[in-house]
Amino acid sequence: MSDPIETAIFEKLSAADPKGVGGKSIEPAEVAKALQPEQWQRMLPRVKAVALGLMRQGRLTITKKGKAVDPSSVKGVIRLRLPTEAETAAALAALPTATADDDDFA
Template sequence: MVPAAAAGRRPAPRAPSGEDGAVPPPPPKTCDSCGRTITWRKKWERDWDTVRYCSAACRRHKPGEVDARLETSIRSLLAARASSGTICPSEAAREVGGEGWRTLMEPARAAARRMVAAGEVEITQQGRVVDPSTAKGPIRIRRAH
């Protein structure tokens, strides 16, 4: 086989981009439903601007009245605490859900993640701010500084 350069052909010009020649992916987004980070994927190349949800499950469960009540509950609970005070998502779930509060634990965590994306609160574990998309286990919610 004859190399392309030897056959009189030149490689196709590449679009100018970063130092290594690769076009950097667009910045990540936040899922409108669960508040987790959505990273760019090749399959979304043409419609990245319209992507709002990280999964089919999130697309089916768009934030509703209960989610808005959880966010309001988080705001009011934090307002009742000292400026450096924290709350557990279960407190908001108990306030909104009454006896059935346990089913609202994940929605309460999702409400907190959406509020982190909006810059209203921070999620902490053992007193340190953590990435809400990857936090597992017990979390606390505090006002953003």
């Protein structure tokens, strides 16, 4: 089952960045307004939370003034864009790796 917020984020990004090279960005408010035009302010925290999850998976980059940022330490206006290949590789490298000791089903 697909998350409608995630779907809306990637639809807006594909319209802004049709080549998918991580150049163009969107505002989280654009996604919130597309999902709930009348009460988009209520939707905004959920859009940002989904964006944070996508960033941690290496599927999205959160930026401020055109530079990738750590959203937990930034305040103010942020933007969302597709990650570059280097950003995706860095995000995936930062994920914890599974070890044989982690297997609870053995």
